Amino acid sequence: MPVLRVALDLPLHRLFDYVAEVASPADIGRRVRVPFGRGEKLGVIVDVVDDSDWPLAQLKTAGEILSDLPPLPADFLKLCEFASAYYQAAFGEVVMQALPVGLKRLAPPVRRNGRAAAAVKAVAQPELTDEQSLAVNAVDPAAGFAAHLLHGVTGSGKTEVYLRLIERALAAGRQVLLLVPEINLTPQLEGRVRARFPAAGVVSLHSELAEAARERNWRAAFAGEAEIVLGTRLAIFTPLPRLGLIVIDEEHDASFKQQDGMRYSARDVGVFRAHQLGIPILLGSATPSLESWANAQSQRYQLLTLRQRANPEASLPVVHILDTRQMVLQEGVSAALIAAITEKLGRSEQSLVFLNRRGYAPVLACPACGWVSRCTRCAANMVLHLADRRLRCHHCGCEHRVPKACPTCGNQDIHPFGRGTQRLEGWLQEQFPEARILRVDRDSVKSRKQWETMLERIHGGEADILVGTQMLAKGHDFPKLTLVGVLGADSALFAADWRAPERLFAQLMQVAGRAGRAELKGEVVIQTQYPDHSLYAALVKHDYPGFAATLLKEREQAGFPPYAFQAMLRAEAPQMADSLAFLTAAAALPEIGEHENVIVYDPIPMKMARLASLERAQLLVESHSRPALQAFLPRWREAVEGLKAPGKLRWHIEVDPFEF
Numbered sequence: 001m002p003v004l005r006v007a008l009d010l011p012l013h014r015l016f017d018y019v020a021e022v023a024s025p026a027d028i029g030r031r032v033r034v035p036f037g038r039g040e041k042l043g044v045i046v047d048v049v050d051d052s053d054w055p056l057a058q059l060k061t062a063g064e065i066l067s068d069l070p071p072l073p074a075d076f077l078k079l080c081e082f083a084s085a086y087y088q089a090a091f092g093e094v095v096m097q098a099l100p101v102g103l104k105r106l107a108p109p110v111r112r113n114g115r116a117a118a119a120v121k122a123v124a125q126p127e128l129t130d131e132q133s134l135a136v137n138a139v140d141p142a143a144g145f146a147a148h149l150l151h152g153v154t155g156s157g158k159t160e161v162y163l164r165l166i167e168r169a170l171a172a173g174r175q176v177l178l179l180v181p182e183i184n185l186t187p188q189l190e191g192r193v194r195a196r197f198p199a200a201g202v203v204s205l206h207s208e209l210a211e212a213a214r215e216r217n218w219r220a221a222f223a224g225e226a227e228i229v230l231g232t233r234l235a236i237f238t239p240l241p242r243l244g245l246i247v248i249d250e251e252h253d254a255s256f257k258q259q260d261g262m263r264y265s266a267r268d269v270g271v272f273r274a275h276q277l278g279i280p281i282l283l284g285s286a287t288p289s290l291e292s293w294a295n296a297q298s299q300r301y302q303l304l305t306l307r308q309r310a311n312p313e314a315s316l317p318v319v320h321i322l323d324t325r326q327m328v329l330q331e332g333v334s335a336a337l338i339a340a341i342t343e344k345l346g347r348s349e350q351s352l353v354f355l356n357r358r359g360y361a362p363v364l365a366c367p368a369c370g371w372v373s374r375c376t377r378c379a380a381n382m383v384l385h386l387a388d389r390r391l392r393c394h395h396c397g398c399e400h401r402v403p404k405a406c407p408t409c410g411n412q413d414i415h416p417f418g419r420g421t422q423r424l425e426g427w428l429q430e431q432f433p434e435a436r437i438l439r440v441d442r443d444s445v446k447s448r449k450q451w452e453t454m455l456e457r458i459h460g461g462e463a464d465i466l467v468g469t470q471m472l473a474k475g476h477d478f479p480k481l482t483l484v485g486v487l488g489a490d491s492a493l494f495a496a497d498w499r500a501p502e503r504l505f506a507q508l509m510q511v512a513g514r515a516g517r518a519e520l521k522g523e524v525v526i527q528t529q530y531p532d533h534s535l536y537a538a539l540v541k542h543d544y545p546g547f548a549a550t551l552l553k554e555r556e557q558a559g560f561p562p563y564a565f566q567a568m569l570r571a572e573a574p575q576m577a578d579s580l581a582f583l584t585a586a587a588a589l590p591e592i593g594e595h596e597n598v599i600v601y602d603p604i605p606m607k608m609a610r611l612a613s614l615e616r617a618q619l620l621v622e623s624h625s626r627p628a629l630q631a632f633l634p635r636w637r638e639a640v641e642g643l644k645a646p647g648k649l650r651w652h653i654e655v656d657p658f659e660f
């Protein structure tokens with residue numbers, strides 16, 4: 001009798017064997033019902049063989065092999081195999097997380113007919129600039145695998161390059177995967193792609209889609225009916241029979257990195273997938289990740305550059321660094337910025353005040369006894385939200401009513417300390433009583449739908465002044481916006497996290513890029529106590545390459561990525577001693593001594609050591625050779641799995657960790 005090797009959604013690095021009455025290699029990639037424990041599970045058949053490592057008589061018999069769907073193709077299973085091996089994630093979990101919920105259920109899925117998309121009239125193509133033409137012509141879908149990095153200043157028309165390449169791929173009968181950051185995937189973008197390719201099926205895949213819609217779109221993509229798949233990070237795993245081009249927009253964006261469950265980078269999986277299929281991949285950004293930039297410098301990726309804004313009337317905004325050391329600020333705002341906003345109001349243009357801290361104030365404090373509003377579950381302060389009179393922890397979500405008096409000494413005169421977007425909004429409204437002020441942050445925009453509405457209001461000219469966090473920084477054109485004021489950026493200059501400068505520069509370039517996208521000239525005012533800092537100097541010159549070169553030199557000297565390869569073992573438990581003891585045991589495993597090229601650091605508490613009542617610690621392992629690290633990790637992981645740990649301890653390994 002044939003033996004099925006089945007992947008199940010379990011955190012175990014092994015396959016499960018079942019005997020089947022009838023099965024053939026043609027069933028590889030099909031879903032199958034199998035008995036498991038006292039119940040039943042749905043798995044995916046990875047192989048059909050004649051024999052097993054177990055005595056056949058001990059194997060259970062598999063149930064029904066489902067045929068409502070064609071088998072998942074070999075290249076999809078291979079992609080999952082790669083992700084499983086590279087990220088030390090259980091293969092079955094990788095396969096199952098890639099499937100829509102409905103296809104993972106034991107109950108047979110209900111086939112729903114999708115609504116046919118309304119016919120759209122094709123829109124005319126804008127003419128390409130010379131730089132855009134060069135970029136488009138550099139990507140040859142017929143030439144096999146090649147990774148391209150499209151570095152284009154904000155407003156340089158990267159999207160138009162994507163659309164032209166998509167057009168070519170479609171003409172060659174291929175499918176296209178276009179990945180965008182979580183927040184950029186709006187119906188407007190979908191509409192723009194649809195309008196350009198009215199005959200092609202366009203589907204979107206993202207986490208906020210209702211289950212039925214996601215399954216419908218996934219099926220259309222898998223069946224080859226949808227030719228363009230527009231998605232966020234998880235869409236990188238969609239099986240596509242005729243995939244011919246992968247495009248990743250804003251490739252530096254943190255939302256491409258999954259930070260829980262299987263911790264993977266959709267960008268890196270994308271590069272692997274393009275390589276596996278022998279097709280081109282295009283990574284686009286105004287501020288590429290240093291990893292991608294280093295790959296372009298060493299010519300592993302081909303660098304394509306757009307230096308000019310696509311609209312010949314639009315020039316890059318002028319960036320002013322405002323030295324606030326000698327200034328008297330009101331609520332953190334300089335008189336110069338107020339004057340600039342006043343001027344824009346007079347001309348009916350929009351201003352944006354950027355402050356990357358939501359809430360009213362970051363903490364509530366008692367001046368009499370020194371009490372501050374700490375979260376009892378995390379190593380963090382509770383943020384004051386005055387609008388609904390709550391104290392909220394932005395890390396674990398826990399919240400309380402604002403106390404009327406100090407909980408420690410009873411003092412009734414407790415104060416908010418520092419400022420967030422709510423406080424700034426209120427103060428600006430007092431300064432400009434006539435102005436229409438719109439606050440845009442995760443408190444005012446909680447869903448994709450609200451984000452949509454907010455964008456429409458901004459475009460419709462319903463706001464004179466925008467107050468917002470990084471939400472506002474990304475990829476949207478606001479033609480009337482001509483002034484961007486940046487507050488509170490200094491705090492990230494000297495952060496302990498060595499990735500912080502890279503992130504801050506990208507964020508400020510993005511937010512500055514909102515100004516002056518059309519004929520109106522834009523200006524940016526950055527308030528700082530460190531006017532001579534090299535990061536600000538590079539911003540004034542819009543000099544990403546110069547800034548990247550400086551950072552890469554620093555990274556090389558310090559031996560940080562991309563000049564070293566890292567993995568992190570993290571443990572969390574109610575007691576820090578347990579977390580540290582577990583990591584200490586993991587650091588002492590004999591497997592470590594066998595790998596000379598791998599350095600294991602000492603276990604340390606995480607920077608935010610306490611989160612949601614768990615004490616977290618981490619252990620960094622590093623190598624100058626990726627193959628050496630990759631050879632070490634599976635053996636070490638197996639040994640770690642064998643360690644005894646207290647019942648409430650959880651651990652995971654993250655490869656290429658993002659946060660420290």
Ligand SMILES: [Zn+2]
Pocket residue numbers: 366367368369370371406407408409410411
């Ligand atoms: Zn007090």
Ligand SMILES: [Zn+2]
Pocket residue numbers: 375376377378380393394395396397398612
């Ligand atoms: Zn908390």
